[in-house]
Every structure is written in structure tokens, then in C-alpha cells.
Amino acid sequence: MTRAVPKSGKPGRGQRTPAATRPIARVCVDVPLAHLDRLFDYQVPVEFEETAVPGCRARVRFAGQLVDGFVVERAETSEHTGRLAFLERVTSPEPVLGPELAALARAVADRYAGAMIDVLRLAIPPRHAKVESEEPAPPPERNEPPDSTGWQRYARGPAFLDALKAGRNAHAVWQALPGEDWPTRLAELAATVAAEGRGSVLVVPDHRDLARLRDACERLAGKDAVVALSADLGPARRYRAWLAAERGTARIVIGTRATAFAPVADPGLLVVWDDGDDLHADQRAPYPHVRDVLVQRAHQTGAALVVAGFARTAEAQLLVDTGWAHPIDAGRDAVRATMPRVTSVGEHDGQLARDPAAHAARLPSMAFDAARAALKAGAPVLVQVPRRGYVPSLSCAQCRAPARCRRCAGPLALPVSGGEARLPRCRWCGVTEAAFRCATCGSRRLRAVVVGDKRTAEELGRAFSGVPVRTSGAGEVLSTVDAEPALVVATPGAEPVAEGGYGAVLLLDGWALLGRPDLRASEETLRRWMSAAALAKPAGEGGRVVVIAESSIPTVQALVRWDPAWHAGLELAGRTELGFPPAVRMASIDGSPDALAAVLDELELPDTGEVLGPVPIEGDPDGKERALVRVPRAQGKALAAALAAAQSVRTARKEPDPVRVRLDPLELI
Structure with missing residues (x-):
């Protein structure tokens, strides 16, 4: 349904004449207010009859201002019976907003209770x-489909390739084998689709994955057929790559x-790699997730969809359980042939290091021996630690209460080693705490709760004398390492x-990951472990993985057996029982107590809706509160519509206190 824009409050540029054909332009104005989230009608002047094409950028006068x-x-x-304002200017005749993208943007905005703009x-x-x-540039020439024998190790791999060649809208959840060259496998899918003259969109979490995938795609499909999109390209290079996709001069778009x-x-193909990575969730309104955007796009366009990774999320498992997607995984014989030998060592099972060096390095004897054997065989050893820094978390050595700053109550940490920096420092305000005293028991002694990568590297350097130690994290991330000790x-x-x-992969301080107060703690822990363990050599070549965690924990069992689908099934069953996403649709609403109460009072929820809270947001300096609203999945659209309507009422009233709405947020507790 079209909407009419109020006429301009200022006189136009002389007497302007409407275009002879299709004189009405329906415009999405860049005004980020919820109650203005609709299309407005403008007259197209005759001078813009050819350039004001659907999808172009334009300038219009709205509420007396040019936007x-x-x-x-x-x-x-137009359905508007009054006088319409004219388009002020066509900024660019390039049709950057095609019908498919416009429909996708509208659908994503509706799903997340946001605005299309x-x-x-x-x-x-x-x-x-x-x-x-x-x-x-001219469109790339079609190449022959690449060799795809690597997919024959997966039960439904060849059938999925046949579906791509036939242009069917197949949906799959791919479970990559340990040590799999996943960039090449995904590039084979994209090149197969490109050989049929169709396009592919492949999304990865970060620039390191992007570089690997780009190399693989260019090797199989040719450089002219591939463009990469990422924020670090810079405005010109990014827009050039985006236009190549929009103009059809590149068939494979990765980023x-x-x-x-x-x-x-x-x-013809949409792919998301490692959908459990939190980098796939946008931190700007309306906070869409890549997986959900691609699922929506597959619905609208009929393109094939692949949700891929070494681990599996509960959301991906739901796609499988509902029959919307089919699993692509290998048999147990293939898994056992490619996976490393995985061993768990409990924190309290009595396996202490047999020598002082191993004890200093915080490694049980089994992990120490695995690392020493791998180094002796000439292979590197990967050590995964949960946190960066030196000692990022401290507590009282006597009562174990968290060590807090006396000035701002922030957490204390040891940022680096040596000199004055050995004194604990607040991670919030940066003030050094030279005379710590526990507020609970009065003790002055501190202990490390979690040891960071810098401290771990220092300890390992002492334990393995003469072996080079490299760190990767924060601002110094390594892409590759050589095959040497x-x-x-x-x-x-x-x-x-x-x-x-790697000859050995050591996963330290498992309790620090599993013990996080987060609904997705076990799922995220397994994802991080499997991503690291997949970099190890197979067990037949001496590859070892040692995880420092109790073997009875289901997450550890899933790693030992390399069975992420089983773990995802447990996660989904648990969330279904507790009433958490993805079994239900849930929204978090953050705001001041008065604003939050007003929203909840006016929110028209379905009869099945349930409100949890509100409760204070821990650590928020403004005293904001949070409420959770959940409904069955079938009522998800109604929930999003109700939240969008509530936001529209607030912006129309010009309420001063902002309220943030997020649907299915990754962090719920």
C-alpha cells in the first residue's frame, strides 16, 4: 500500500512539470524513526523522468529538510488526494536497490521489529x-564445473551437487570433517553454480577466513568471477566490489x-560458514543474524542454502529436525580416520605434572607429554587459552571472592609481567591497586582465576626451553605458521x-569457558574447541588433542567422540524444555524503568506471550532494566509486529528515553 508524503513547506524551484509516464515515485526516506517506516509518494519532475529509476538514490524534502x-x-x-512534493534531486541513477534487495530488507526489518532504512x-x-x-567490466566467461570428488566422502554430498547443477532450492547443514579443507569444498560449490551461469553468496566470520576462501574461489573459478566484500577494504574498493556484484560482472561474492x-x-547458492560465531550477529539495529538473513533470502529467491561448520548450533539443528534442511555429514569410519586422538584430563583427577617444569606450565603430565612428543616429531603445538592478557581475572586467595577496585568496583587484573606492572590494575578505570584488601574477609592475598595468553606463553617458554613460543590474539593475530617445532x-x-x-592441540582452562553465565556457554565452548582441534593432524599421523576438563561433561564427550550433531540435539532439547530460542521467539527490551514499564503496558502480545522481568541490568551505570518477552515460534511475526508498533508509538510521541529492542539475542543471561 502506498503512502503519501506531506507537501513541502517551501516553494519548489519554479513551476515544475510531472513526468509523462509513471510520474509517482515511492521513496524510502532516510529518517530513522519507527513511525515513519513506510514508503512516501513524491512526484517525479520531467527532468528526472529517465534518471529516477527504481532503486536509485535521491534527495527529497521531508518535514522541511532535505534528506x-x-x-x-x-x-x-497515488492514493494521496492532496498535492505531492517533487523529487529534489537524483543523487545517482545507479539502481542500487533492486526488487530482490528491497523485499529482503523489508522482510528482515519485519522479522527483527526494525525499520527498513x-x-x-x-x-x-x-x-x-x-x-x-x-x-x-564484462561478465566473466563460464568455466567447466570443477572436480568435486572431495564431496564424495559425505553421504549426501554428491546429491547436493546434483541439486545445484539442476538449479533446485536444496537446503543443507554441512558437518565438515576434522582437518577438512573447507575453503576448497565451498569454492567447489560456488564454482559449480557459476558454471551454470548463476551467482553465489558466501559469508564467513572474519578476514582470515575470507582470505582463505577467496584464494580457493579464485583458483577454481578465476579472479574475474570473484569479488570480496569487507569493511577493511576501504570505501572505493568496497563499493567497486559491491557494484561488480550488482551489475552482474562477478558471479561469486564472498565476505x-x-x-x-x-x-x-x-x-543459486547461499552459504554461511561457522554460523555460531558471534561475529555473524550485527551490533547495529535491528541486529540481524547472517544465518537468519540467508534463510529468509533462500525462501524468497529459491536459492540453495548451506549452513556449514565443524560444530553445529541449536538453530542449525532445528533446521534439520523440522525437515527444512538435510544434514550433509560423513560416516563414522570417515570421522575416525580424519580426527585426532582426543583425551580429556579433569581438573581434580589427580594427574599432576611429574616434574617441576610441567607443574609451572599448568599442564597435566598427559598434556605435557603430548606436546613434547609433537615437538620431537618436528610439528608445531597449538595451545588454546580462554582469555588474552597476562592474568585477566583475580580473586581473593582466602575466600575466592572476586577482586574489585576500591574506586569503581571494577575487576582487578595483572596486565603484563615485570616491574611496576606486577601490581594489580583495574580493568575499568586503569587505577593501580597497590594495597588490596578483600572487602569480604580482609585478606591481602590474591590468586589468579584465569591465566591469559601472555602469562601462558611465559610459563611454556620456561617449561620447554629452547622452543620458540608465538602468540596469536587481539592485535597480533597470525594467519599461518610453518611446519616446524x-x-x-x-x-x-x-x-x-x-x-x-598441528602435532598436538592443548585446550586449557576448560572450566573458564564452560562456567560462563551464558545460555550458549556449552555450545560456544564446543565450537571453539572443535575449531581448534580440527587443525590437528589425524590420529594415524600422531595428532593429539588434550582438553583440560572433566570427561563426564556432555560437551567434552561430544569433542572426544567428534559428534557435534548429538550435542546440538541435546542443546535444542534443553532449550525447548526451558523455553529459550530457537525453540521459541524471544525479545529483550532494555531501557529506563519508566520507559520499560510504559512499553510493557502498551505492548499488545498474543495470548501465548509471556513477560519475564524486568530486572536491573548488571553493571549498567544508568540503572537501566531489561525485560524478556517470549512467544511460541508460530507467534514470532506477531511478537515482532507488536514490538514495532510499540516503538512507533514512542517515536511518534517523541519520548525522550530510548528503548532498545532485540529479537533472539545471542546473550540472554
Whole structure:
């Protein structure tokens, strides 16, 4: 349904004449207010009849001000009976907002109770006029489908490739084998689709994964057929790559989060790798997740979809359980042939190091021996630690209460080793605490709760004298390491790829990951463990993985057996019983107590809706509160619509206190 815009409060530029054909432009104006989340009608002046094409950028006068907007469509008539304002200017005739992208942006905004213009701000990069004026490259030539024998190790792999060649809208959840060259496997899928003349969109979490995937795609499909999108490209290079996708001069588009909206021509394949990584969740309103965007896009376009990774999320398992997607996984014989030997060592099972060096390095004898054997065989050893820094968390040595700053109550830590920095320092305000005294028991002694990568590297350097020690994390992330003896200490997500694989992978301080107060703690822990363990050599080549955690924990059992589907099933069953996503749709509403109470009072929920809270947000300096609202999955659209309506009422009233709404947030507790 079209909407009419109020006429301009200022006189136009002389007597302007409407266009002869389709004189009405329906515009999505760049005004981020919930009650204005609709299309407005403007007249197209005759001078813009040819350039004001659907999808172009334009400038319009709205409420007396010039604002940007997108022409979504042109029409012959308007439902508005009064006088309409004219388009002020066509910023660019480039049709950057095609019908498919407009429909996707509208659907994503509706799913997340957001505004369409906010989604378009995520989906369409800023204009770069010089790049836009460049002559477009010719479409790439079709190549022959690549060799795809690597997919024969998976039960449904060949059938999925046949579906891609036939253009069917197949949906799959791919469980990659340990040590799998996943960039090559995904590049084979994309090149197969490109050989049929269709496009592919592949989304990965970070730039390191992007570099590996780009190399694989260019090797199989050719450089001319591939473009990469990421924020670190810079405005010109990013917009040039985006235009190549929009103009159809590149059939394979790969990149990070925002690439899920890439306007590839005739999409035949959509892929998200490692969908459990929190980098796939956008931190800007309306906070969409790449997996959900691609699922919505697969619904609308009929493209095939692959949700892939070494681990499996509860959301991916739900796609399998409902029959919407089929699993692509290998048999147990293939898993056992490719996985390393995984052993768990409990914190309290009595396995202490047999020599002083091992004790100093916080390694049980089994982990110490595995590392020493791998180094002796000439292979590197990966050591995963949960936190970066030196000693990022301290507590009272007597009563175990968290060590807090006397000035701001922030957590105390040891940032680095040596000199004055050995004194604990507040992680919030940076003040050094030279005379700590526990507020609970009065003790002055401190103990480390979690040891960071810097301290671990220091300890390992003493335990393995003469072996080079490298760290990867925060600002110094390594992409690869050579196939030579070395200790590589990395935080989760920063593990470099070793040529030929690691001889041993040590997963330290498992309790620090499993003990986090987070609904997804066990799922995220297994994902991090499996991502690191997948970099090890197979057991037949001496590959070992030692995880420092109790063997009775289901998450540890899933790693030992390399069975993430079983663990995802447990996670989904547990969340179904407790009433948490993805078994239900849930929204978190944050705001001041008065604003939150007003929203909850006016919220028109379905009869099945349930409100949890509100409760104070821990550590919030403004005293904000949070309420959770949940409904059955079938009522998810009604919940999103109710929240959008409540936000519209607030912005229409010009309420001063902002309220943040997020649907299915990753962090619930």
C-alpha cells in the first residue's frame, strides 16, 4: 500500500512539470524513526523522468529538510488526494536497490521489529561517485564445473551437487570433517553454480577466513568471477566490489557479515560458514543474524542454502529436525580416520605434572607429554587459552571472592609481567591497586582465576626451553605458521593454520569457558574447541588433542567422540524444555524503568506471550532494566509486529528515553 508524503513547506524551484509516464515515485526516506517506516509518494519532475529509476538514490524534502532516500518503485497514480512534493534531486541513477534487495530488507526489518532504512544502511555501502562512473567490466566467461570428488566422502554430498547443477532450492547443514579443507569444498560449490551461469553468496566470520576462501574461489573459478566484500577494504574498493556484484560482472561474492545482502544476479547458492560465531550477529539495529538473513533470502529467491561448520548450533539443528534442511555429514569410519586422538584430563583427577617444569606450565603430565612428543616429531603445538592478557581475572586467595577496585568496583587484573606492572590494575578505570584488601574477609592475598595468553606463553617458554613460543590474539593475530617445532599460544578464534596440521592441540582452562553465565556457554565452548582441534593432524599421523576438563561433561564427550550433531540435539532439547530460542521467539527490551514499564503496558502480545522481568541490568551505570518477552515460534511475526508498533508509538510521541529492542539475542543471561 502506498503512502503519501506531506507537501513541502517551501516553494519548489519554479513551476515544475510531472513526468509523462509513471510520474509517482515511492521513496524510502532516510529518517530513522519507527513511525515513519513506510514508503512516501513524491512526484517525479520531467527532468528526472529517465534518471529516477527504481532503486536509485535521491534527495527529497521531508518535514522541511532535505534528506536522502531510495526510489523503491515508480507508479502511475497515488492514493494521496492532496498535492505531492517533487523529487529534489537524483543523487545517482545507479539502481542500487533492486526488487530482490528491497523485499529482503523489508522482510528482515519485519522479522527483527526494525525499520527498513536501518537494514538498507547495513546492506548498501556508501556511494563513491568516481567508482560509480567507471566502465563496468564484462561478465566473466563460464568455466567447466570443477572436480568435486572431495564431496564424495559425505553421504549426501554428491546429491547436493546434483541439486545445484539442476538449479533446485536444496537446503543443507554441512558437518565438515576434522582437518577438512573447507575453503576448497565451498569454492567447489560456488564454482559449480557459476558454471551454470548463476551467482553465489558466501559469508564467513572474519578476514582470515575470507582470505582463505577467496584464494580457493579464485583458483577454481578465476579472479574475474570473484569479488570480496569487507569493511577493511576501504570505501572505493568496497563499493567497486559491491557494484561488480550488482551489475552482474562477478558471479561469486564472498565476505563478512554485510555480504549476506550482496545483490548478486540470479542467486543459486547461499552459504554461511561457522554460523555460531558471534561475529555473524550485527551490533547495529535491528541486529540481524547472517544465518537468519540467508534463510529468509533462500525462501524468497529459491536459492540453495548451506549452513556449514565443524560444530553445529541449536538453530542449525532445528533446521534439520523440522525437515527444512538435510544434514550433509560423513560416516563414522570417515570421522575416525580424519580426527585426532582426543583425551580429556579433569581438573581434580589427580594427574599432576611429574616434574617441576610441567607443574609451572599448568599442564597435566598427559598434556605435557603430548606436546613434547609433537615437538620431537618436528610439528608445531597449538595451545588454546580462554582469555588474552597476562592474568585477566583475580580473586581473593582466602575466600575466592572476586577482586574489585576500591574506586569503581571494577575487576582487578595483572596486565603484563615485570616491574611496576606486577601490581594489580583495574580493568575499568586503569587505577593501580597497590594495597588490596578483600572487602569480604580482609585478606591481602590474591590468586589468579584465569591465566591469559601472555602469562601462558611465559610459563611454556620456561617449561620447554629452547622452543620458540608465538602468540596469536587481539592485535597480533597470525594467519599461518610453518611446519616446524614451535608452541603457538592463541585465544579462541585466533588460531593460525599450521602447514600439515598441528602435532598436538592443548585446550586449557576448560572450566573458564564452560562456567560462563551464558545460555550458549556449552555450545560456544564446543565450537571453539572443535575449531581448534580440527587443525590437528589425524590420529594415524600422531595428532593429539588434550582438553583440560572433566570427561563426564556432555560437551567434552561430544569433542572426544567428534559428534557435534548429538550435542546440538541435546542443546535444542534443553532449550525447548526451558523455553529459550530457537525453540521459541524471544525479545529483550532494555531501557529506563519508566520507559520499560510504559512499553510493557502498551505492548499488545498474543495470548501465548509471556513477560519475564524486568530486572536491573548488571553493571549498567544508568540503572537501566531489561525485560524478556517470549512467544511460541508460530507467534514470532506477531511478537515482532507488536514490538514495532510499540516503538512507533514512542517515536511518534517523541519520548525522550530510548528503548532498545532485540529479537533472539545471542546473550540472554
